[in-house]
Amino acid sequence: MTGLSSVELNGSISSTLRRDFSRLHVDRTVGEALAEIRRRPPPNRIIYFYVIDDDDRLQGVIPTRRLLLSDLQTPLSEIMVREVVTIPHTATVLDACEFFVMHRLLAFPVVDDQRRVVGTVDVELYTQELSELDRSEHSDDLFQLIGVHIAESQQASPGTAFKSRFPWLLANVAGGVMAAFLSGMFQRQLQEVVAIALFIPVVLALAESVSIQSVSLALQTLHGKRPTLRGVIAKLRREFLTGAMLGAACAAIIAVVAAVWLRDPRVVVCLIGGISGGVAIAAVIGVAMPNLIRISRRDPQVAAGPVALAMTDMATLLVYFNLARALI
Structure with a gap:
């Protein structure tokens, strides 16, 4: 043959x-x-x-x-x-x-x-x-x-692994710096209602967890297949609905805790909207990143996670902080 x-x-x-x-x-x-x-x-x-x-x-x-x-x-x-x-x-x-x-x-x-x-x-x-x-x-x-570059597969030394993986971790570094800048832009709201800042870790943690779940599921479905635009759009629609339901369920639990603890309806509404919106967007980002990276012929296994997490943090904080600005 x-x-x-x-x-x-x-x-x-x-x-x-x-x-x-x-x-x-x-x-x-x-x-x-x-x-x-x-x-x-x-x-x-x-x-x-x-x-x-x-x-x-x-x-x-x-x-x-x-x-x-x-x-x-x-x-x-x-x-x-x-x-x-x-x-x-x-x-x-x-x-x-x-x-x-x-x-x-x-x-x-x-x-x-x-x-x-x-x-x-x-x-x-x-x-x-x-x-x-x-x-x-x-x-x-x-x-x-x-998803495997020949040169990298033949030279699996620590130095080579560092060179292939470190650039993608810079996405997390950039995301962290941008998150700090965003917090500074909304400093007045954070100072006025300190409770908004108290819940930032849980808001980000939920969004990041769902984003990584979506990335993992997307990577599994990419085995043996090259994504098409129609297929990606259908996956984004399904994942958005799933993310919205996950976000609403988590937001309801956190909101109850905030209502009992702080008795501030503004914080409750901000948490419901921020978590629901952030998690829904995070799910979409988690599905989109591996597919887009695969379409560009890069390694989605290495790149999708850091890029998705950085974008998830930015999107979630923007939703959360803008809701806080509108309510306070």
Whole structure:
């Protein structure tokens, strides 16, 4: 098999699928499955056994060693791995290469929209392609899309790690300095109602926590996929609604505490609006950053967190302080 060109990299994986993968029914025992395999041995090498139901939907995967060493009376459902990393049938060859690099597995099932297995991709089919890509002029672009720069992966020294990670931490430094400036701009409100300042840590902590949650979820969904504008907009809309609900729930708890403790309705309203608005915006930022960084072909794993946190702090403080200015 010859190396893949840049055009083929963006082509469908359908041409590289193995259709003769090993299926086992979820209702079988280990003994029944082994007997069936002996009656109808797979024509090619076996890496994993894929467990399906009556509708051919993927239920789990069983490594060969686990099947051979398990008791014959054990149901397959008890030894199969239920959390299976799958590749969508709409994926490209480049997406499949990314799965092999990131997950370090020997094969992946390819599933349709109903989670039916349409084939598998085997690392054997991609070994030559990945090797030739590593030596080709396209290799740097490939690994940037995957989120791993070749030079960095080959020179994982402390100095190299420092150079790759420190610039992104400057986003946190800049965010902290800007937060101090913002506090100075709203100094009058903070002096007039000291309680506003008392709740700044909890307001920021909630927004930052939700932002990091959103970043983590976005990074998971980016595996094997390149974001599209329509897809990102849909994710932002969903995450905004989720963030608004999370913010409202947290704000209600904090507001009750403030009402009982301080008995100042202005602080209560400021907390409700500041936390609800800040957390909703933080959720949007957390989803947007990994996708935007990935679109720009940078490493979202390293960059998304610091950038999202810095922007979250700024946005949350602006919402919180402006509400305080309007109410006081």
